[in-house]
Amino acid sequence: MAQLWNKGYNINQEIFRFTVGNDYVLDQLMIPYDIYGTIAHGAMLKKIGVLTSAEFKRVHTALRQLLKQWQAGKFQVQLQDEDGHTAIENHLVKKLGDLGKKIHTARSRNDQVVTMTRLYVKQTLLQHYQYTLDVIAELLRLAKRYEFLPMPGYTHMQRAMPMSAGMWFDQYAEALLDDLHLLETAYRLNDMNPLGSAAGFGVNLNIDRAYTTKLLGFERVQNNPVYVSYTRGKIEAAVLFALNQLMGSFAKFSNDILMFSMSETGYVELPKEFCTGSSLMPQKRNGDVFELTRGKANVMLGYLVSTIELQNTLLSGYNRDSQLSKDLLVNGLTLYDNTVKVMLTVTGGLAMNKAKCKEACSAEIFATDYALDLVKQGVPFRDAYRQVAAGVDSLVRIDPEKNIRAKRHLGATGNLGLSKIVQERAKRQRWCAGEQKRWQAVQRKLLGVL
Known part of the structure; x- marks a missing residue:
């Protein structure tokens, strides 16, 4: 298959493989989307008079058939195609002759x-x-x-x-x-x-x-x-x-x-x-x-x-x-x-x-609750903090479920x-x-x- 840019000379195959990379493999995944783009482009070419209605109908039919071939696993982009765009255009040229050569009008890869x-x-x-x-x-x-x-x-x-x-x-x-x-x-x-x-x-x-x-x-x-x-x-x-x-x-x-x-x-x-x-x-x-x-x-x-x-x-x-x-x-x-x-x-x-x-809800994780309980009694927070810190080893474990249910502000464990x-x-x-x-x-x- 000819590359779309081929001007009649043979490119060095090592260079060719290097420049293609795995693009042809990636394009195999994307064939349906290239077909959709080509259908839209063809419809636009019909609208501006580059393709006749009859010509576009043939292109449209060929592209829909190609999509079915891809879905059945019967259309494969090859290394020599370079990419999916070339594979699709070459397919259209092979199937439609000179009409297939028109589809790339006003479009670049x-x-x-x-x-x-x-x-x-x-x-x-x-x-x-x-x-x-x-x-x-x-x-x-x-x-x-x-x-x-x-x-x-x-x-x-x-x-x-x-x-x-x-x-x-x-x-x-x-x-x-x-x-x-x-x-x-x-x-x-x-x-x-x-x-x-x-x-x-x-x-x-x-x-x-x-x-x-x-x-x-x-x-x-x-x-x-x-x-x-x-x-x-x-x-x-x-x-x-x-x-x-x-x-x-x-x-x-x-x-x-x-x-x-x-x-x-x-x-x-x-x-x-x-x-x-x-x-x-x-x-x-x-x-x-x-x-x-x-x-x-x-x-x-x-x-x-x-x-x-x-x-x-x-x-x-x-x-x-x-x-x-x-x-x-x-x-x-x-x-x-x-x-x-x-x-x-x-x-x-x-x-x-x-x-x-x-x-795992051991007594010490309730230390902040104890400090805030003292705040409720009028103790300044920093004093309450130090008071609880001094006796943290002697804190009594609170019922953990009651504790989390009691916290009711928005986003808290009880709400x-x-x-x-x-x-x-x-x-x-x-x-x-x-x-x-x-x-x-x-x-x-x-x-x-x-």
């Missing part, structure tokens, strides 16, 4: 790859968003189930004050909801149409970029063609930043699980089905899934830093360095997909050891405000469902009659 990637990211982020909402639902279920189960809260790795298992689980539900704000921001940044920017400077044809924006379901046109090249890496970094925050929440949760499931604490009970073992020590049950989640958060950070660094020293306009951001993006999206699904599984199987949680968090999750669910519905409608229209 520069805007083609960004369009394809943006559509891929749109669908993938919506899937990630939904899975994260599902994890939040599980965390809120656990928070409600253990709303009044007392356990120690920690500062500086030492027992500090009583909290509840419900408070512990809910903090991660709230953290993930905040992280989804960032993911939604990345989604909105991604939701602009680069198609028609061509090689980064526009073209001398009266193309209709608003029309392709509507067909592809983008929120808006990305106005400046040079900026399209700049955002290849910039938008990817925004996506990876949001994924880093999500992975950070999962890493912290995993670290807590590891600490709280140790034999020395025993607050969390891990199902044996979640644990691996040792090849030497027969008694071991290891929570490797949480260790790997903690570690993979750092791998995700590496993807982000690499993506940012790719863009920092580049001249305005397209540079081949940007190609490398696709691999980092796909790796990051894949890593998060695997992680969020595992987190959904583990949150569905966690349980708390009620006896150990209550037993977690879970209903408010449930409502916020429901609001995000409605937004996600609406975006998914709109995107599905776009796909149906592109594959229907235009």
